[in-house]
Amino acid sequence: MRKIIASTYLTLDGRVDDLREWAAPYDSEPVAAYHSSLLANSDGLLLGRRTYEIFAALWPPRAGRPGYPGKINSMAKYVASTTVTDLAWENSHLIAGDVAEGVAKLKEQPGGDLVTYGIGVLTQTLRAHHLIDEYQFLLHPVVLGRGAALFGEGAGRVDLELVDSTAIDPGVVVLTYRTAS
Numbered sequence: 711m712r713k714i715i716a717s718t719y720l721t722l723d724g725r726v727d728d729l730r731e732w733a734a735p736y737d738s739e740p741v742a743a744y745h746s747s748l749l750a751n752s753d754g755l756l757l758g759r760r761t762y763e764i765f766a767a768l769w770p771p772r773a774g775r776p777g778y779p780g781k782i783n784s785m786a787k788y789v790a791s792t793t794v795t796d797l798a799w800e801n802s803h804l805i806a807g808d809v810a811e812g813v814a815k816l817k818e819q820p821g822g823d824l825v826t827y828g829i830g831v832l833t834q835t836l837r838a839h840h841l842i843d844e845y846q847f848l849l850h851p852v853v854l855g856r857g858a859a860l861f862g863e864g865a866g867r868v869d870l871e872l873v874d875s876t877a878i879d880p881g882v883v884v885l886t887y888r889t890a891s
Contacts, residue, residue, distance in 0.1 A: 712816070713823045714756065716833050717748060717846040718860070725857040726829050732852045740878035741848070745778040748846065752785065753822035756813060758832035759791035765827075766799040773800075788816060788824070790832045810839040817841065829860055837861075837868060844888050845870065851881040 719733050720726050757765060765782070772779035787802040790809045797804060805812040813836060816824060826833055826842075836842050847860075870887035877883050 711818060712821055713843040714813070714817060714836060714841055715748065715752070715823055715825050715844045715846060716829065716836070716842050717825060717827055717848070718829045718833075719848045719850060720829075720860055721850055721852045721854050721857075723853045723855060724860040725854045726860050727858040728854075732854065733850060736850055736880055736882050738879050741882060742777060744848070744878060744884060746781070748825060749778050749781045749785070751823050752825045754786040754788055754816070754824045755782065756816075756824050756826040756832060756836070757787055757789050758828075758830045759789070759794050760830060761826075761828050761832075762787065762789045762791065762794065762797075762799075762802070766802075770799060788813070790835075809835055810841065813841055814839070834862070834865070838866070840889070842889060844873075844886065847885045847887075849883045849885055 718726055719729055721732065755765075765787075769779060769782050773783040774780060783800060785801065787797075787799060788805050789797060789802055790805045790812075794804070805816075809832065813824075826836065833842070869890035871890050872885065873888050874886040875883060876886075
């Protein structure tokens, strides 16, 4: 069975929005290496509409580059949306019908891990249906004091087990948790 990994950037106070405002100064070769490593055992991305639209504008111009930009462009993209109809980005597929049911079927298929970036509506749906196997949080040394929280009010309890923590330059810590059995 495939594993679903949710990866997201967050601040010390658990904020996950306005990434362009605070995450860019921490982009580095080690952060790029993290993304390459994350995608090494993956063969699909799970994307909500907003993330799909952002990624579809960002990544195709980087096709053919070594490392994770090339991998992101070539791998399958599974898109959860009721409004997007034109999936022009290479190897993109719409998850039709019930998203949780569609992702559960993808998870049962043979293949590599499935990665979802960010903590938006799709990730919240996957979490609510106990479909996420692992969370990878890139904790940045920034406190915003405002903005969207990692998990919103009423998200419900999820018990996690820390399986790895790695500090990468320039001050980002990758915390890897698996869902507790």
